[in-house]
Amino acid sequence: MCLEKREADSKRLGxxxxxxxxxxPRVAETSASTSENSSLDEAFSSIPxxxxxxxxxxxxxxxxxxxxxWPLKKVERWSEFRTNVANFxxxxxxxxxxxxxxxxxxxxVESDVDTAVGVNICKIMNQLLGPQFVFGxxxxxxxxxxxxxxxxxxxxxxxxxxxxxxxxxxxxxxEVVKGLINDEGLSLESxxxxxxxxxxxxxxxxxxxxYGVLSSYNYHWFLxxxxxxxxxxxxxxxxxxxxxxxxxxxAYANFIRLEIFCxxx
Numbered sequence: 570m571c572l573e574k575r576e577a578d579s580k581r582l583g584x585x586x587x588x589x590x591x592x593x594p595r596v597a598e599t600s601a602s603t604s605e606n607s608s609l610d611e612a613f614s615s616i617p618x619x620x621x622x623x624x625x626x627x628x629x630x631x632x633x634x635x636x637x638x639w640p641l642k643k644v645e646r647w648s649e650f651r652t653n654v655a656n657f658x659x660x661x662x663x664x665x666x667x668x669x670x671x672x673x674x675x676x677x678v679e680s681d682v683d684t685a686v687g688v689n690i691c692k693i694m695n696q697l698l699g700p701q702f703v704f705g706x707x708x709x710x711x712x713x714x715x716x717x718x719x720x721x722x723x724x725x726x727x728x729x730x731x732x733x734x735x736x737x738x739x740x741x742x743x744e745v746v747k748g749l750i751n752d753e754g755l756s757l758e759s760x761x762x763x764x765x766x767x768x769x770x771x772x773x774x775x776x777x778x779x780y781g782v783l784s785s786y787n788y789h790w791f792l793x794x795x796x797x798x799x800x801x802x803x804x805x806x807x808x809x810x811x812x813x814x815x816x817x818x819x820a821y822a823n824f825i826r827l828e829i830f831c832x833x834x
Contacts, residue, residue, distance in 0.1 A: 610660040617689040647803035654815040679747040741780040
C-alpha cells in the first residue's frame with residue numbers, strides 16, 4: 570500500500586473513531602471517582618476475569634452442524650490482526666466508567682460459557698459503545714431460513730443502529746464453543762475445530778458479513794472473509810482472555826473499527 574493511501578486511510582479511521590467517541594455513553598467530566606474517569610483506551614485495556622471449571626463439568630464438544638459452503642478454498646493465519654489492534658490508540662478526551670465485570674462464574678455446561686461471554690464481553694462492550702453498537706442475542710425470528718444453510722442463529726451478534734433503523738444491521742456474528750477451550754492453536758486437523766469454523770463461516774455468509782468471532786471465553790479467534798476472495802478465510806492468532814497486548818475488549822473494538830471503515834455513518 571502506498572504511503573499516500575495509508576495516510577488517507579489513517580485519517581478516515583480517525584474520523585470514524587472520533588464519531589464513535591461522540592456517541593458512546595460517558596460520565597460527567599467532573600466525576601471525582603477514578604473508576605468513572607477512564608479514557609476509552611483505558612477501559613478497553615481492562616481484562617475480564619477467568620471462569621472456573623467445576624470437577625463435574627461436561628466434556629461435551631457438540632457443534633451445530635450446518636450445510637452451506639465447505640471446504641474453503643484457502644485458510645490462512647491473519648497474522649497482521651494482532652499487531653494492528655495493539656498499535657491502535659482508542660484514546661480521546663471523553664471519559665468512561667471502568668468496566669464492572671462479573672466474577673466467580675463456574676462452568677459446568679456450555680451455556681455457562683455462553684453466560685460468561687454475555688456478561689463479561691457483550692455487556693461490557695455495550696456499556697462502552699452503546700447504544701449505536703449493540704452486542705447481544707437476537708430472537709430466532711430475526712433470522713431467515715437460508716436456502717443452503719437452513720436457519721442460522723448465531724449465539725450473539727454485534728449490530729449497528731442508525732437513527733432510522735430499529736432492527737439494526739448485523740456487523741458480525743459471534744459463536745461460543747466450549748470444546749475449543751484448550752485448542753489455542755485452533756488446529757485444523759481437529760474435527761471439532763473444522764466443524765466450528767464451518768459453522769461460523771456460513772453464519773458470516775448468511776448475515777452478509779466479512780467478519781466473525783469464534784469464542785471459548787478463554788480464547789477468542791477473529792475471522793475475516795477477504796472482499797477480494799470471499800471463499801477464503803483468515804483466522805487470527807488466539808487472543809487469550811488474559812492477554813494485555815491487545816486485550817480481548819480492544820480486539821472486539823477493533824473489529825467494529827474494521828467493519829465501519831466500509832460503512833457511511
